[in-house]
Amino acid sequence: MRISTNEFLLGSLNELLAQQQNVNKLNREIATGQTLLSPADDPSAAGQVVGLADRIGQFGYEAANGQAASQTLQNGIGTLQQVTTLLAQLRQTAVTVANGSATPSDRQAAAVSAQTLLQQLVQLANTQDGNGNYLFAGSRSNAPAFSTLPNGQVVFDGDASVSQVQIAPSLSVLSTISGQNIFMNVPAGSQGLAVSANAGNIGGAYAVADGVTNLAQVSAAGRAGTQYDITFSGNTSGLAYTVTSGTGPPGSAGYNATSGVVASGSYAAGADLTFAGIDVSIHGNPAAGDSFAVQPGATTTVFQSAQDLIAALQMPQGSGAQAAQAQQAFQNVLANLSGVQTSILSGQAVLGTSLSEIRSAQTQTSALSANAAGTMSDLQSANLPQVIANYSESLTALQAAQLAFAKVQNLTLFAAIAR
DSSP states (O other), X not given: OOOOHHHHHHHHXXXXXXXXXXXXXXXXXXXXXXXXXXXXXXXXXXXHHXXXXXXXXXXXXXXHHHHHHHHHHHHHHHHHHHHHHHHHHHHHHHHHHHTSOOOHHHHHHHHHHHHHHHHHHXXXXXXXXXXXXXXXXXXXXXXXXXXXXXXXXXXXXXOSOOEEEEEETTEEEEEEOOGGGTTSSEEOTBTTBEEEEOTTOOSEEEEEEEEESOHHHHHHHHHHTEEEEEEEEXXXXXXXXXXXXXXXXXTSTTOEEEEEEEEEEEEOTTOEEEETTEEEEEEEEOOTTOEEEEETTOEEOHHHHHHHHHHHHTSOOOSTHHHHHHHHHHHHHHHHHHHHHHHHHHHHHHHHHHHHHHHHHHHHHHHHHHHHHHHHHHHHBOOHHHHHHHHHHHHHHHHHHHHHHHHHHHOSHHHHHHO
């Protein structure tokens, strides 16, 4: 088999170019610190790197979501904490004035203070986040959640929607809650039992709902719209009480005593009245003909509780029936304030739970992202000591290839004649 000079030259040139390409590749690896310079270098590793980069990007997206949601949640929790502080001030005002020692000027000053606190409550309920969204407006976050009507009533203008964000694969948490669920529709009185005194009472008594003895019975009554009317009868020798149930406000033309008498008996001063799963205590001395209404499932609002306190502070205190009516109003305010404080605390708990979940997820996501980054680095990063050693070997091979090519170039007929 005869091999021509061109074939010798071509073989030497190819070897030279291959060695030059390998040296250049190793040189780039040394310069960049990366061994995976193109997908062609290692298609399998390149595919893994693409997948890892996608995962790291997703981790970054979820971390950013979590960070933004954390700021919103902290804003919401802080706002509700301020609301709790204002409610505590309103409660302290009610307790102070309810003892009957406050002067008319004290009550007037307290009413002005309560009005200021009410305005602050509305402002807090319309708190905005860093992007100008109203925290408690639900999905209508581009407008204030609450507004005040000309008659002074505070109404909710948002909706019941909540905002959720994805903070990990298949894990989303609340970032906001609707004001409808915490500022409005709050169970009134004690466990949703609202007590009111008939405006025509002439005795010196007021009533307080001390609790529920049968929750299922009371809940059913609330769903059915059932209300109870406690009426006293008798004379100076003794009083009796009768409890009837029906629908509509007791004592009004719309009241319908559908169920007749629920409970009755002789009234003993200081003794509680228990009926239909409800425990009611009577404080003071009722008169024959006095009555009290008990409404299961009653609701109030944070703002209405403040307004009720203002109204109670503006009532004439006097003595006898007048004092009893004022005391009934203050007791109702105190019971309602306890309910709205519980509602606000529940809202804080919900937001706090979301914040805790985000922090837990962020810790896990950070670890997963670091692991993915480490694996990707292992796939891409060059082992510099080994690469340098390979570079030295390849450089030597390149020099040998260059020398061989130079010798082959001289193996021509003209070169032989010249010698």
